[in-house]
Amino acid sequence: AQTVTQSQPEMSVQEAETVTLSCTYDTSESDYYLFWYKQPPSRQMILVIRQEAYKQQNATENRFSVNFQKAAKSFSLKISDSQLGDAAMYFCAYRSAWTSGSRLTFGEGTQLTVNP
Amino acid sequence: EAGVAQSPRYKIIEKRQSVAFWCNPISGHATLYWYQQILGQGPKLLIQFQNNGVVDDSQLPKDRFSAERLKGVDSTLKIQPAKLEDSAVYLCASSSEHRTGTYEQYFGPGTRLTVT
Numbered sequence: 252a253q254t255v256t257q258s259q260p261e262m263s264v265q266e267a268e269t270v271t272l273s274c275t276y277d278t279s280e281s282d283y284y285l286f287w288y289k290q291p292p293s294r295q296m297i298l299v300i301r302q303e304a305y306k307q308q309n310a311t312e313n314r315f316s317v318n319f320q321k322a323a324k325s326f327s328l329k330i331s332d333s334q335l336g337d338a339a340m341y342f343c344a345y346r347s348a349w350t351s352g353s354r355l356t357f358g359e360g361t362q363l364t365v366n367p
Numbered sequence: 368e369a370g371v372a373q374s375p376r377y378k379i380i381e382k383r384q385s386v387a388f389w390c391n392p393i394s395g396h397a398t399l400y401w402y403q404q405i406l407g408q409g410p411k412l413l414i415q416f417q418n419n420g421v422v423d424d425s426q427l428p429k430d431r432f433s434a435e436r437l438k439g440v441d442s443t444l445k446i447q448p449a450k451l452e453d454s455a456v457y458l459c460a461s462s463s464e465h466r467t468g469t470y471e472q473y474f475g476p477g478t479r480l481t482v483t
Binding site for chain 1: 400402407408409410411412415423436443455458460462471472475476477479
């Protein structure tokens with residue numbers, strides 16, 4: 252079974268600064284997808300960024316980028332120029348490309364605080 | 368495009384009572400997921416439907432939880448009888464493909480259940 256671990260329960264960053272959230276995962280599969288989701292207090296899960304395991308290039312979405320290290324099974328999220336609206340719980344998630352289901356396996360989450 | 372709709376947003380019941388949650392996925396999405404998110408944890412898949420058939424219910428406590436998706440559209444998740452440990456947020460998500468590709472899962476706002 253796949254597992255996802257987020258070792259930072261809480262992180263804080265100053266507005267306009269850069270912060271990196273860590274995620275590691277365990278799998279025996281070679282093809283899969285990784286995601287970062289944002290969950291504000293409204294509880295709505297919002298996709299921030301996705302990464303296909305077969306792609307070596309790290310995904311980027313505006314101020315959000317990832318550092319995907321497949322051999323190390325590491326998938327960190329970097330938020331540049333942090334904004335007050337970035338404050339939320341962030342979840343790292345794994346999805347197999349080959350199993351019959353496509354469930355997301357989530358980590359425990361990292362609560363990000365952005366200080367003005 | 369309308370998002371995933373869920374109701375109710377909040378529910379408080381006493382233990383041993385029954386409760387039902389409703390989900391309406393995004394129009395045209397064949398795959399529907401129910402996740403349970405206990406406070407301080409990441410969401411965990413309870414059940415996945417492809418159209419009106421069950422794809423994965425391996426983590427559904429079948430002695431008390433049931434779910435159906437009539438006509439492959441709306442879905443209802445029921446708990447009977449509820450236990451204190453069922454207190455959680457129940458998230459519904461939908462996607463347009465269940466097996467391949469990076470088709471995004473779109474989440475609803477969730478239902479917060481409190482069992483007293």
